[in-house]
Amino acid sequence: MVEKDVIVNSDAGIHARPAMMIVREAMKYPCEVMLIKDSVEADAKSIMSVLGLAIISGSKLTIRAHGEGETELVDFLINLIEKDFRV
Amino acid sequence: MRKLTVRYFIEGEGRIDLQLRLYAGEGGLDKEIKYGEINRPGLALAGFFDYFAYDRIQIFGQGETAFMNQLSYEQKMKTYSDFFSYDLLCCIFTHDYVPDKLFLEFAEKKNVPIFLSKRGTTRFITLFVHVIDEIFAEQVTLHATLVDVFGVGVLLTGKSGVGKSETALELIERGHRLVADDMVIVKKIDESLLMGAGSEILKHHIEIRGIGIVNVREIFGIRSVRNRKRIEMVILLEEWDSAKEYDRLGLDDKKYSILDIEVPYITVPVRPGRNIPVIIETAALNQRLKKIGINSARELDEKIKKWIMTEGQK
Structure with a gap:
């Protein structure tokens, strides 16, 4: 299991398009991956779950993956969020 | 909180x-x-x-x-x-x-x-x-879909991509009501009562691969949705695994634990061509029968046992 924290800095938070980028990437990996905000867990492979977290600028997010490809996926998602989805 | x-x-x-x-x-x-x-x-x-x-x-x-x-x-x-x-x-x-x-x-x-x-x-x-x-109720957020099927609160769970949302859509089309898709906030109101609802922003939206996000209330009307529902059974959808033995009798009651409350639970294997919504409707009705004390599987079993004891001995 890999778990890393990240602070979301993009002004608009994670709205529909960034959420889709996260889900699209997560779907490429067989592992289970969760986004956790304020102890609410959301499946990163489900766009509705990700949107449901209502992640705004400044939110602290934990990404936890478990299974095949976990390290690469978590690193990729952290990078994506840190670079403001401009990858 | x-x-x-x-x-x-x-x-x-x-x-x-x-x-x-x-x-x-x-x-x-x-x-x-x-x-x-x-x-x-x-x-x-x-x-x-x-x-x-x-x-x-x-x-x-x-x-x-x-x-x-x-x-x-x-x-x-x-x-x-x-x-x-x-x-x-x-x-x-x-x-x-x-x-x-x-x-x-x-x-x-x-x-x-x-x-x-x-x-x-x-x-x-x-x-x-x-x-x-x-x-002040204890609560948990589940990755699942909650539908009111014939008045029974059915929580559909399963891995992403197994078809929870599509199943929910088909159930809505058949006149059942959506509570929440993909993200269900479950509250333990009482030692025996679990209440499920959707998150305020996602309310009554559903994501269907190929179409995107749709608003169920707008498309199907007010009768297709409800805001909250007591969770009365859990159905796990999973890809058909030919190596796995699925329940053929329904004699044993399996339970799924949510916030330490036991909820009746069944596993439904998904395979192309299987009409999952009909299976869920039947499961929901069967659950209602069980609740009023009629267990079809057990009654048939009793009948057969009786027959064996009497007719079978002749």
Whole structure:
């Protein structure tokens, strides 16, 4: 299991398009991956779950993956969020 | 959980609707409600302050107000200054009773919000417990879809991509009602009651691969949705695994634990061509039968056993 924290800095938070980028990437990996905000867990492979977290600028997010490809996926998602989805 | 303050009694998003009227002590509206409990301050007013639960919500009924009425000014002065020496959370007067001037002066000075309720004390407490219990209920967010199928709250779970949303859509099309898709907030209202609802922003939206996000309420109308539903059974959808043995009899009741409450649970294998919505409808109806004490599998089993014992012996 890999778990890393990240602070979301993009002004608009994670709205529909960034959420889709996260889900699209997560779907490429067989592992289970969760986004956790304020102890609410959301499946990163489900766009509705990700949107449901209502992640705004400044939110602290934990990404936890478990299974095949976990390290690469978590690193990729952290990078994506840190670079403001401009990858 | 969000920080709950006394202010929520009268305003704000997620307002606690107890139909209260603020009468005095506005300065204390930002006090935090830490416990969803109440206290009747009768004993404290009579001068007994041991175990005085000052950080609970104080409810003044007819008994308390009658007691206060018969006090002389000097007695009031003494009683109130003792009473308000504690860091009180707030006071609620039932029967729309307006406390005396001295009491209100103390409340203003000490920033203790005073609310009035039109209801009688017992009625008010019933409402209060009902509303507050739900706010303080233990909760968990599940990656699942909740549908009301023939009045049975069916929680569909399973890995992403197994077809929960598509199944829900088909159920809606057949006249059932969607509560929440993909993200269900489950609250333990009582030791045997789990209430499921969707998150406020996602409400009644569903994501269908190939179409994207659609608003079920707008497309199918108001009858296709409901805001909350008691969770009465869990159905796990999983890809058909030919190596796995699926339940063929339904004699054993399996349970799924959510917040330490056991919910009847079945696994439905998904395979192209299998009509999952019909299976879910049947499972929901079967669950209703079980609830009123009819277990089809068990009854057939009994019948066969009886037949074996009688006819089979001939």
